[in-house]
Amino acid sequence: MIAFDNVAYNYGGGELLSDISLRLAPGSFHFLTGPSGAGKSTFLKLAYAELLPTAGRVTIFDRDVRGLTRDDVALVRRRIGVVHQDVQFLDHLPLAANVSLPLMVSGKAGDPRDMTDLLQWVGLGQLADALPPQLSGGERQRAALARAVIMGPDVILADEPTGNLDWEMSLRLLTLLVELNKMGKTILVATHDLNLIRTAKNQVAARVLRIRNRRIQLAGADL
């Protein structure tokens, strides 16, 4: 799916990530943790080709990101659902239109019943006509997840998806991610919330990666 081979990334003159090698296998569930500023968001941006590595090679769906045209990047992103902590929507469009945005930009006609099912799955069935500024933080995160999965992507990348949520809402979002993983989706969640990771490990066979000293390592029992 997504592979990093000896990847490094320099940011503002300093090296943020160094010698990163990793493969996200289909259907796997990974957590990526580390302190703030360790490079978790940068790692995710490299994984969906928003950034290019300064050294090494990132391949997405067996294609080197350096060889991707801008149109190729757009096509790749249709196969990767991304959920950000500070998720952004088109504030002038109702929730249902925002969630179906990936379908709209790819010229696909969505089935309204699927949209209803999807919104109900994330618990937003009653808010289809609401505008994004009217949504709470938890509702925005769930809406972002719905938008991320509407195209049936192979991979879902979530960057601190529970950062602005209370514990109850975080668990709800985690449950949705676990359900997606059970459907065969590859999941990578960047988070510094260790409680969330411990809870998730009771529900799914997740690997936990940690960024330390610019390198990535498998987290052990000290988690």
Added chain:
Amino acid sequence: MIASVIASLRPDRQADRVVPPSGHTAWLTVFTAAAMTFLAVFALALSLASGRLAERWGGALANTATVRISAPPDQMELQTAAVLRVLETTPGIASARALTDDEQKALLAPWFGPDLPVEALPLPRLVEVVEGPDGYDGEGLRQRLAAEAPGAVLDDHTRWRRPLAVAASRLNLLGGLAIVLIGAAMAAMITLAANAALAANAQVIRVLRVVGARDDYIAAAFVRRFTLRTLAGSAAGAVLGLVGVALLPSVDEAGGFLTGLGFQGAGWLLPLLLPPVAAGVALIATRAAAFRTLRELP
């Protein structure tokens, strides 16, 4: 490239929704297009009118000349007859005739009034010369006239015709240049408006890129909107400009150069070409601005 441009103009209600409908750039674009097209209509009218004027002045003066005979009253008839004889035998001259007293009086009436006693004044006699298609030897004719009628002077209008024709053709050129400058100014203003709209909608563009929108799709949403706004504004400006030109005084009422500032016949249709041209300018300007902005995004 061309297919992409055409595709960007194809109506797409879904895509049009992704760009917020309002904003100050909306009325700015419409107003700019309307104002610039309004000015372009007048520049076009000026250019066409000066072109006609240059043609008219050139045509009216090119084939005629005048022989002016200044002689004592007792020799006037003799010298006039001599001049006419010379002219009749000059190759390249189609016809020549002496103006009558009434005709000379009519020529002077605008300056001295209708009651001018022409016969009491020592006015020169004017002989109208019409040139043949092959032209005549002006210098040879001057020498022959000097020999046969010492008081006769040939005026072939060159010194009048040349500056008038040059002035008219310069006006024609300036009219065309004004249209080009108006088009360039409109392109610059629409580019600024498009850049402002793109900057104001940076979040929209980022979201669209994250969910997998191609640059063509994003650019088309902006290009379509700006092109249609420009087309609408320009159409309004063209109509207002045409009304303004139509309301100018007619030639019959006042006469003079300004009264000829208008369109004739099919010329009235020319301003209708301005809105599509303006829309084309907007399309190119917005597309360039959109792709420039998009290239800066990951």
